[in-house]
Amino acid sequence: MMKRFGLLAAPFLLASCGMPGTGGADEAKSGDGTDTIELAEFPDRPYWGDTHLHTDVSVDAFGFGVRLGAEDALKFARGEEVIATTGTAARLDRPLDFLVIADHSDAMGATRRLYDAPRMMVRDPTLRRWRDMMHESPDQSTRAVAELITAAANDEIPEALRDPERQAKATRDLWNRHLALLDRYNDPGTFTAFAGFEWTLMPGGNNLHRVVMFRDGSAKTGEVVPYPGLDGDVSGLWDYMEAYEEKTSGKVLAIPHNSNLSNGMMFELIGPDGGPMSAEYARRRAAREPVVEVTQIKGDSETHSFLSPNDEFAGFGDAGWDLGNLPLTAKTTPDMFAGSYVRSALLRGLTLEQRLGANPYAFGLIGSTDSHTALATADEDNFFGKHTGNEPKSDRAMLPQNLGTRQGRFGWHYLASGYAAAWARGNTRAEIFDAFMRREVYATTGSRMVVRLFAGFDFSESDWEGDWVRAGYTRGVPMGGDLVDAGKAPVFLVSALKDPDGANLDRVQIVKGWLDADGTQREKVYNIAWSGREGASADALPPVGDTVDRAQASYANSIGAAELRATWTDPDYRAGQRAFYYVRVLEIPTPNWVLFDAKRFGLKLPSEVVEASVTQERAYSSPVWLRPRKTPGDAPPIMK
C-alpha cells in the first residue's frame, strides 16, 4: 500500500515548490556559454567558486533545519544579502564567480515532502516518527536526520525513501524547475551557475561521496535526472555519466570528497570487488574524476601526520575527523589512512600507473564548503557553519557534532573551508568546466591567494623579468599538466600572491612524491620561498612568527610577505623517475572562526581549543606529473 502511495508522489512535490520555471528564454544563459563572451589568450585569473553546496532539497539539510533554497543560494553566492534560516542577515564580503548546487540525489526533496505530507498519508512507522520529530522541534528534527544518515550508512533506509524508480519520477519536476532557475542566474562573464548533485555512496558508513558537475545548460541536463547512490557502486555512476555524454554530447565530471571519512576506501590499491584493480577501472576513474575536493568544512584531506611524519605542517584540519568514518559507526585505524588522504593517493597512483599503465589517482585539487545552509561561506569572520543547527550562536563551538553520538567530534573541529579556484580564460560554464577537466585548478582553505605553477625544462630566473605567464604557457605546462621525462631535472616557476584582503604569506613549498628505483613510495616537502628570515636555510626554516591576539581575534600583517616567487629545480631528480609535484602555500598564523565566535559571544574556551584555533590558512595547487618517456599518458588531455 505504502509503495503505491509514496510520499514522494508528485502532488506533494508540486506543493513544495514555490517557483515556476521560466528558463530557456536566453540562449546565452541556458547553454554552456561558448561564444558568449570575449576570452583571454591564456587563463588570466583564478575564478572562485564552491562546487559543493546544499539547500533545502537535500534530505539531511532540510531536516537540519535549512529553509533556504537554490535561489537564495545563488543570490548569496553572487554577493547579495539574504536572511539565513536562523534569522541573521548574511552576505559575502566578496562574491563568488561560480557555484555548483550539489543536493543529495538520494531522496532529493524527500524530507521536505515528508515534512509537508499530511500525517495520515505516511504509513511507514519509521517515516511517520521522523515526520513527527521534524515537526516537534529543531532539536528533534536534527535527531531525525541523524537517524536517517545512520540508517543510510547501515543500509536500513525505509523502502519508501529509496525506490529509485519512484524517486526518479518525483525528482523529475523538481530537477526541471531547478535547471530553469540555474539558467536564469547563469550570466556569462559575470556569474556561472552549474547544474550538479551529490552522489552519496556510503557502504557501511564509509564516505565514498562524489559531487557530479555538468558543463551544460538545461537543454542537455534536462535529458537526465540526478542519479541516486545509496544502492549502487561507482561503476554505475560512471555508466550514468557516459550515457549522459552519449545521449546529449554534453560533458559531466565527478569530484570525490571527504576521503578523510572513508576509512581507507576512497583511494584503494585494489579494485572495488576486492580483487586486483584493473587497467579498465583505473582508466575510467581517471577520465571521470579529474579532480578531488581536498579541503572542506568536515576536515582537510591533504595528508595525516601518521603518513607524513617529516612534514611539520601535516595534519591540518584532521583533528576529530580522523577518529572514524562519517557517522562514526566504525573507528579509523592507522592502516586505513593511506586510502583516506590525498597525498598518499597521489603516491598510490604512481604505483598503480607503473603496474597498470593507467593512473586512477592523477587528480587535481580543489576546496569547497559542503555547507548545508545554502550559504557558501568559507571566511573565518563570516562562517555560517556546517548546517543550520550550527549557524552563528554562542554555544556552537563546544557542542558535540557527531551526528547524535558522543565520541569526540565537536563544533570547533569544523573548518571554515574552502574554495575552488579555476584558471580559465573567462567566466562561462564551458571555460570553468574545462579548467576542471585539465586540472588547472587549486584548493584553498577559504583565503583567495593567487597561485601560479608552471613546469618545464628551460625556465630560469630571468623569465620573471619578462612576460613569465606567457613563457609558462608556451614553454611549459601549468598546474594539472604532464611533463614527459627529458633526461634532465624539471624546473618550476612558482608564484603566490596574498589575498588582497587577507593575511600575508609565510612560505611556499613544493610537495614532491615519487617512486624509487625499487618502486618504494617517497615524499618530501621543500621550502622554496619564504618571507624575511634572512640567511635561513630551506631545510631548517624557523617559524614565521605569530601576531594573533587570541582575545581580539585579530592579527597584524607586520610579518610575512605580499608575494613569494621562486624558480625551483628538483634537486632529487633521477632519469626515468615517476613523480608528482604540487605547491602548498602557507599564510602567516591567523585566528579561525572559533576565536571570532569567542569574541562575538564572550566565550571562555578551553586553552587547547584556543590554541587549535590559530591556524595557517593554505592553498594546494593541482600537481604536475613527471612521466617516463615511453609510457603512454592516460590522464585527461592537457591544454596545448
Added chain:
Amino acid sequence: MIRKALRDPLAHFLIAGAVIWGLIALRGEPVDPADRTIVLSREEQAALALGFERTMGRPPTDAELAAQVDRWVREEILYREALRLGLDQGDPAVRRRLAAKMDELAGAEVETSSPSEEVLRQWHSANADRFGGGGEVTFEQLYFDNQTAALGASGDQEPSGMAISLPGGMDGVTIDEVSRVFGTQFVGEISQLPVSDEWQGPLPSGFGWHLVRLTKRSGVATQPFESVRDKVEADWRNGTLANRRAEAFRLLREAYSVEIE
C-alpha cells in the same frame, strides 16, 4: 530627632515601600483578579496561525495550532509574572528591544506602504549611483613594498616600481573588478582620487603601497529603471525607513537634555 529617625534602616524600608506603592498606584496597575485573566482573541489566534504559515509555508493543523496557543499562553503568564517582579528593569536586552520597537514604530508605515511608480522613478534617478555597475576606471599603478620607497619614487620624473604579480594597470574596468584584484582598501583609496595624468599617491593596499596614474573615470552607468525595479523598491524602503527613524529620533531627542559626566 527626625534626622536620627531617618538613619534608621526601618525608616528606609518604610519610605521605600511607600514610594513603590505610590508608583504602582500611579501607573494604575490593576490588582483585582481580572489581572489574572488571559484572553486570546480570534484575531490573535489568526496571527499565530499566520506566523506558523510564514515559517513553514503551509497553515498549521489543529493540533499544531493548539500547540502554538499553549506556548503563547505559557509565555503570556510568565511575561506578566516577570513584569510583576520588575524583571524588565535594568535588563539590557529588554532596553534594547523596546528601543528597537520605537524605531520600528517610526518606520511602520513605510514597511507596509507600496510606493507609486512615480516615487520609485524619482528615487531611481536621485540615487542613480546605486543602480549601476559603479562606474569604470582606467589606471596604471606602480608597486612598492614599503611607504618610504614609494614616497621616494613619487618625486621621480619616470618612477619605477617593484616586481609583483599584479597588473601594471587596468583599462576601463568596474570598481568591483579593481576590488577583486587589488582589494577593498585600495578601492577605497582610488575612489577618492581625482583624475590626472600625474602619478599620485602613494596609496596603501593589502599588498603594500602604490603610485597611481588615474587617467579616466567614466560616469556611472545606471541601469534603466525597468530592469532594476525590484532593487529600487527595496532600496527606497530601506532609505526611507532610515530617514524616518532619524527624523523621529530627532524630535524625541530635542525634548531631552543629556549630560555625560
